[in-house]
Amino acid sequence: MTQKVTLTINGEKREAExxxxxxxxxxxxxxxxxxxxxxxxxxxxxxxxTVLINGTPAxxxxxxxxxxxxxxxTTVEGLEQNGQLDPIQQGFFEEHGLQCGFCTPGMMxxxxxxxxxxxxxxxxxVRQAISGNLCRCTGYVNIVKAIQYAGKxxxxxxxxxxxxx
Amino acid sequence: xxxxxxxxxxxxxxxxxxxxxRGLGNYVDDLKLPSMLYMxxxxxxxAHAKIxxxxxxxxxxxxxxxxxxxxxxxxxxxxxxxxxxxxxxQMVLPVDRVVYQAQEVAAVIATERYIAxxxxxxxxxxxxxxxxxVDPFKALDPSSPLVRPDHADKNTNHIWHWESGDKxxxxxxxxxxxxxxxxxxxxxxxxxxxxxxxGCVASFDRVSGKLTVWMTTQAPHAIRTVFSLVTAASxxxxxxxxxxxIISPDIxxxxxxxxxxxxxxxxxxxxxxxxxxxxKWIEDRSExxxxxxxxxxxxxxxxxxxxxxxxxTALRVKTLxxxxxxDAAANPSKFPAGLFxxxxxxxxxxxxxxxxxxxxxxxxxxxxxxxxxxxxxxxVHAIERIVDSMAxxxxxxxxxxxxxxxxPPDQFPYKSPTGWEYDSxxxxxxxxxxxxxxxxxxxxxEQAEKRARGELMGIGICTFxxxxxxxxxxxxxxxxIKMFDSAEIRVHPTGSAIVRIGVQSQGQGHxxxxxxxxxxxxxxxxxNITVEHGDTDTAPYxxxxxxxxxxxxxxxxxAMAARKIREKAKHIAAHLLEASxxxxxxxxxxxxxxxxxxxxxxxxxxxxxxxxxxxxxxEAGLExxxxxxxxxxxxxxxxxICVVDIDRGTxxxxxxxxxxxxxxxxxxxxxxxxxxxxxxxxxxMAPALLEGIFYDENGNIQQGTFMDYLLPTAMETPAWETDKxxxxxxxxxxxxxxxxxxxxxxxxxxIANAVVDALSHLxxxxxxxxxxxxxxxxxxxxxxxxxx
Numbered sequence: 008m009t010q011k012v013t014l015t016i017n018g019e020k021r022e023a024e025x026x027x028x029x030x031x032x033x034x035x036x037x038x039x040x041x042x043x044x045x046x047x048x049x050x051x052x053x054x055x056x057t058v059l060i061n062g063t064p065a066x067x068x069x070x071x072x073x074x075x076x077x078x079x080x081t082t083v084e085g086l087e088q089n090g091q092l093d094p095i096q097q098g099f100f101e102e103h104g105l106q107c108g109f110c111t112p113g114m115m116x117x118x119x120x121x122x123x124x125x126x127x128x129x130x131x132x133v134r135q136a137i138s139g140n141l142c143r144c145t146g147y148v149n150i151v152k153a154i155q156y157a158g159k160x161x162x163x164x165x166x167x168x169x170x171x172x
Numbered sequence: 173x174x175x176x177x178x179x180x181x182x183x184x185x186x187x188x189x190x191x192x193x194r195g196l197g198n199y200v201d202d203l204k205l206p207s208m209l210y211m212x213x214x215x216x217x218x219a220h221a222k223i224x225x226x227x228x229x230x231x232x233x234x235x236x237x238x239x240x241x242x243x244x245x246x247x248x249x250x251x252x253x254x255x256x257x258x259x260x261x262q263m264v265l266p267v268d269r270v271v272y273q274a275q276e277v278a279a280v281i282a283t284e285r286y287i288a289x290x291x292x293x294x295x296x297x298x299x300x301x302x303x304x305x306v307d308p309f310k311a312l313d314p315s316s317p318l319v320r321p322d323h324a325d326k327n328t329n330h331i332w333h334w335e336s337g338d339k340x341x342x343x344x345x346x347x348x349x350x351x352x353x354x355x356x357x358x359x360x361x362x363x364x365x366x367x368x369x370x371g372c373v374a375s376f377d378r379v380s381g382k383l384t385v386w387m388t389t390q391a392p393h394a395i396r397t398v399f400s401l402v403t404a405a406s407x408x409x410x411x412x413x414x415x416x417x418i419i420s421p422d423i424x425x426x427x428x429x430x431x432x433x434x435x436x437x438x439x440x441x442x443x444x445x446x447x448x449x450x451x452k453w454i455e456d457r458s459e460x461x462x463x464x465x466x467x468x469x470x471x472x473x474x475x476x477x478x479x480x481x482x483x484x485t486a487l488r489v490k491t492l493x494x495x496x497x498x499d500a501a502a503n504p505s506k507f508p509a510g511l512f513x514x515x516x517x518x519x520x521x522x523x524x525x526x527x528x529x530x531x532x533x534x535x536x537x538x539x540x541x542x543x544x545x546x547x548x549x550x551x552v553h554a555i556e557r558i559v560d561s562m563a564x565x566x567x568x569x570x571x572x573x574x575x576x577x578x579x580p581p582d583q584f585p586y587k588s589p590t591g592w593e594y595d596s597x598x599x600x601x602x603x604x605x606x607x608x609x610x611x612x613x614x615x616x617x618e619q620a621e622k623r624a625r626g627e628l629m630g631i632g633i634c635t636f637x638x639x640x641x642x643x644x645x646x647x648x649x650x651x652x653i654k655m656f657d658s659a660e661i662r663v664h665p666t667g668s669a670i671v672r673i674g675v676q677s678q679g680q681g682h683x684x685x686x687x688x689x690x691x692x693x694x695x696x697x698x699x700n701i702t703v704e705h706g707d708t709d710t711a712p713y714x715x716x717x718x719x720x721x722x723x724x725x726x727x728x729x730x731a732m733a734a735r736k737i738r739e740k741a742k743h744i745a746a747h748l749l750e751a752s753x754x755x756x757x758x759x760x761x762x763x764x765x766x767x768x769x770x771x772x773x774x775x776x777x778x779x780x781x782x783x784x785x786x787x788x789x790x791e792a793g794l795e796x797x798x799x800x801x802x803x804x805x806x807x808x809x810x811x812x813i814c815v816v817d818i819d820r821g822t823x824x825x826x827x828x829x830x831x832x833x834x835x836x837x838x839x840x841x842x843x844x845x846x847x848x849x850x851x852x853x854x855x856x857m858a859p860a861l862l863e864g865i866f867y868d869e870n871g872n873i874q875q876g877t878f879m880d881y882l883l884p885t886a887m888e889t890p891a892w893e894t895d896k897x898x899x900x901x902x903x904x905x906x907x908x909x910x911x912x913x914x915x916x917x918x919x920x921x922x923i924a925n926a927v928v929d930a931l932s933h934l935x936x937x938x939x940x941x942x943x944x945x946x947x948x949x950x951x952x953x954x955x956x957x958x959x960x
Contacts, residue, residue, distance in 0.1 A: 026286070047424075050879050052883075083194070108197050151886070
């Protein structure tokens with residue numbers, strides 16, 4: 008038994024007949040071949056699978072694809088626009104906000120969602136926002152700086168033409 | 173002068189980042205091959221049980237399930253057992269009994285991931301539970317059940333005894349001591365939990381006979397050799413080593429957990445060889461946490477002897493090491509307890525004696541790593557805690573006691589009482605810098621005021637010495653393979669280069685730092701240098717990345733290979749400049765004629781000439797290989813100061829400030845080094861306050877998912893403060909020492925010392941980690957200090 012799921016992922020319509028039990032993260036990774044969204048646990052603890060669903064961060068390992076039928080989803084692959092890195096990507100590059108890169112997509116998407124609501128977050132607010140995402144490499148200090156860097160970039164559009172990584 | 177965006181001491185932005193930022197990394201689970209099958213594993217619910225029967229019929233009836241592999245199947249090919257890195261043995265799949273909970277029992281091969289999982293649920297295994305061996309002390313009782321009856325020569329769970337140092341002199345110093353202190357210190361099991369779990373895609377080509385395995389491994393070459401040797405001893409027949417290719421692509425964190433060979437890799441590989449299809453196996457987090465190798469689990473009795481004036485004279489340590497069901501540690505062969513006897517630390521003392529006994533229990537194989545292999549964390553925890561106990565007993569400030577007993581800077585190279593030769597150090601310099609920067613005296617005043625008001629604040633110091641960079645080939649090998657490492661550099665005609673190294677990044681930024689080494693040594697722009705690693709078909713043989721060894725070994729090899737190139741380049745420069753090679757000098761990243769700096773050639777000029785206009789009689793080309801055998805280990809050190817406040821309502825320890833002054837010798841990339849220290853500190857805080865794996869009396873793991881095994885989030889993690897001193901290693905080609913693990917080693921005792929310091933006026937002299945709120949709250953309650 009399968010069900011039809013239609014999603015918009017990074018602005019592109021994706022349609023597939025899937026088993027109702029298929030997790031959203033597997034829809035993204037296996038059906039759409041967008042492998043930037045990662046899987047790091049099976050208890051919704053680590054946040055490596057975080058995507059934006061209609062602009063809100065969600066852990067795609069704990070949602071069925073059929074549950075979000077019709078949703079507008081952004082994954083890490085959707086951050087870069089017209090060859091220009093998103094400020095959040097620039098921030099992670101400039102502030103050494105990543106090491107192994109495995110948690111990075113989820114961290115960047117959470118950071119981006121935070122900055123949409125709060126363009127100038129304090130350190131405490133950033134830490135709160137990313138507290139559902141685990142990073143084993145960086146000790147978070149530079150992730151906080153990276154998100155704040157992106158906030159600054161977004162507040163100063165004139166300077167947005169930044170070096171590309 | 174050549175301008176070049178590379179070299180030592182520069183925070184070059186990482187060359188590996190652009191693919192990760194775009195979600196275009198290549199992790200093992202991202203790989204999809206045509207006709208690929210998926211494997212999932214049936215695991216034991218029992219810690220110790222006989223397997224009565226395995227019924228695979230219902231699983232095999234599921235459409236899409238192609239095979240269920242059991243121990244009996246592997247046994248027919250003599251593949252049911254495999255060697256561990258410590259020359260013990262470990263089951264790939266059991267034939268008749270399981271020895272730890274979550275042990276692999278059977279593997280289901282299916283056309284899809286979900287169908288493989290359905291198959292796992294449908295395999296019916298009948299067990300007959302046996303009495304489990306959980307407590308390592310009881311395991312030594314002659315009446316204890318045997319964990320490893322397969323070791324026919326042994327009628328005990330005792331694995332080995334190891335000791336180091338001068339027992340007679342140490343005992344004598346203890347007998348004569350004016351003051352002694354003793355603590356029982358337990359470092360519980362912990363698990364690295366890199367955010368990417370382990371897995372592989374094995375692909376055997378039946379036509380060419382070539383096996384390619386993409387694997388989450390930190391040591392691809394060693395894996396290749398082991399695979400070839402294991403197949404040679406099996407009924408499959410040897411796969412010759414040139415027909416095995418191990419590829420370690422982007423790795424989502426390693427920290428030592430990706431050094432061992434896990435049964436899943438072997439089963440997936442066997443499945444691919446037998447089916448002729450690629451087979452993917454990716455473990456889930458529960459499997460990773462419950463079954464993969466663990467670190468620590470050291471029960472240490474630590475004693476320190478000294479004089480009333482605070483002079484430390486001797487250290488004595490007796491340890492029981494719980495290795496679980498196999499001695500599967502990733503130690504060098506000759507060091508069953510790793511480098512644990514570096515536990516005299518940063519302190520000059522006359523004698524030390526260290527004993528360790530390894531023991532089997534019904535737990536997953538332990539003794540691997542958690543961002544520190546080789547038992548250095550255990551050693552540092554022992555000495556740094558016991559020095560604080562001594563300070564408490566003598567009623568002197570722990571900083572003062574340390575300063576009195578440090579090995580003085582003019583005593584290097586320093587021969588330790590257990591036989592190590594420390595290469596360089598300035599411990600006093602690092603501690604004084606840390607004390608000044610954090611305002612130590614002021615903090616002590618604040619603490620006294622707060623204590624008078626009933627507030628609980630603690631200050632903890634750790635002045636650790638690490639031992640890394642394994643290692644010199646006269647003593648260091650793994651399964652007989654010497655622990656050198658390697659680099660191969662080819663400079664192309666137009667002045668760009670490729671570097672291939674025998675070590676393997678799991679996030680450390682090798683693609684950047686190794687390019688910087690070549691940039692510095694050859695004067696080429698860092699952006700024109702590609703670094704490749706992790707593919708055994710292309711990279712030179714190396715032992716891999718763990719134990720902070722990449723820069724001390726492969727980094728050295730890279731510099732040495734570059735210097736070979738520079739020597740040849742000098743002769744080409746002489747040819748081009750029509751001068752004698754003796755008159756050519758390397759200044760400001762180019763060759764010039766002595767006394768005539770306007771007559772010069774860049775490395776790019778030389779590279780072009782090496783292929784277009786090289787001197788008669790000289791080989792064309794510009795490349796070199798180096799296999800570097802380090803003359804000694806390196807000894808990074810640091811002075812850490814931690815300030816904690818304790819919440820009397822909850823017992824929670826809050827790290828208010830943490831300053832890490834590290835000395836890792838010459839720094840290649842300060843940005844990357846600082847990142848390593850931030851990460852290491854966080855993985856040091858984790859076992860100090862949060863992480864620990866414990867078992868109930870039946871051998872059931874109590875922290876088997878991330879719901880119970882608490883990794884630090886951004887909320888618990890403080891804003892780390894860092895600083896440095898620089899004491900280069902005298903024997904490393906450019907003075908580097910390695911840094912990846914320092915902070916993980918140094919942070920736990922700093923934090924534990926701070927908490928004990930906050931509670932010392934209540935009579936607390938020691939607390940085992942993790943120091944959970946509950947542990948602290950009980951103490952507060954006992955002393956009527958808990959706020960309700």
